[in-house]
Amino acid sequence: LQIITLFDDAFGLRLNIEKSMITPNRCNDKNLQKILQNFGGQTTQFPIKYLGLPITLGRARLVHFQFILDRIRARLAGWKGRLISFAGRRVL
Secondary structure, eight states: OHHHHHHHHHHOOOOOGGGOEEOOSSOTTSOHHHHTTTOOSEEOOSSEEETTEEEOSSOOOHHHHHHHHHHHHHHHHHHHHHHSOHHHHHHO
16 A cells, blocks of 8 residues: 555655455465555456456466457457458459
8 A cells, every 4th residue: 555655755646545456466375365454445356457458377278268358359340341352252
């Protein structure tokens, strides 16, 4: 909490602790309850989404990005037939 306060003072930004989230990374041997006792935000585990994209500790798999691919396919379906030539449709 003191680090966040120093950040606030240094950059002139105000962070909303209630909306903040912390995701510990490889902290199994640490006493997180004691370390985070004054942190008012939420604590989560990996995998998480940040700005709509999945973040994992390991290698990202296709299943983590499937929702993005589905959205792209859905948007392409409406316009690709009307605006692309026959050769372009074959390539797509």
